[in-house]
Amino acid sequence: MKTVLIVEDTDLNIDLLTQLLEDDYNLLVARDGQEGVAMALEHTPDLILMDINLPIIDGYEATRRIRRSMASTPIIGLSAHAMSAHEKMALDAGCSDYLTKPIDDQSLFATLKKYLG
Numbered sequence: 121m122k123t124v125l126i127v128e129d130t131d132l133n134i135d136l137l138t139q140l141l142e143d144d145y146n147l148l149v150a151r152d153g154q155e156g157v158a159m160a161l162e163h164t165p166d167l168i169l170m171d172i173n174l175p176i177i178d179g180y181e182a183t184r185r186i187r188r189s190m191a192s193t194p195i196i197g198l199s200a201h202a203m204s205a206h207e208k209m210a211l212d213a214g215c216s217d218y219l220t221k222p223i224d225d226q227s228l229f230a231t232l233k234k235y236l237g
Contacts (some may be wrong), residue, residue, distance in 0.1 A: 126155030
């Protein structure tokens with residue numbers, strides 16, 4: 121079973137993502153960017169769902185730090201900002217893809233399938 125790291129600080133979003141994914145993936149959860157970087161480097165997940173607006177260090181910086189050691193791990197940026205400038209910033213930081221909140225189940229599943237098969 122593939123492992124997905126969820127880096128998210130909002131309980132509601134963590135609960136939603138857990139309910140959607142727990143049957144098909146091993147899940148790890150980090151509640152801030154710093155913890156997300158540490159868990160990514162320690163556990164080397166198959167994919168990372170990275171909230172952009174995080175405490176301590178934001179998702180952009182967390183992604184940059186993870187990319188220094190894990191160049192090929194898919195990182196999917198998650199944000200309530202639907203503007204293309206925010207998507208570009210996430211992709212420039214090293215995100216593989218970008219999804220807007222609220223998370224659409226079908227878009228999430230299609231993105232996971234795209235990167236994890």
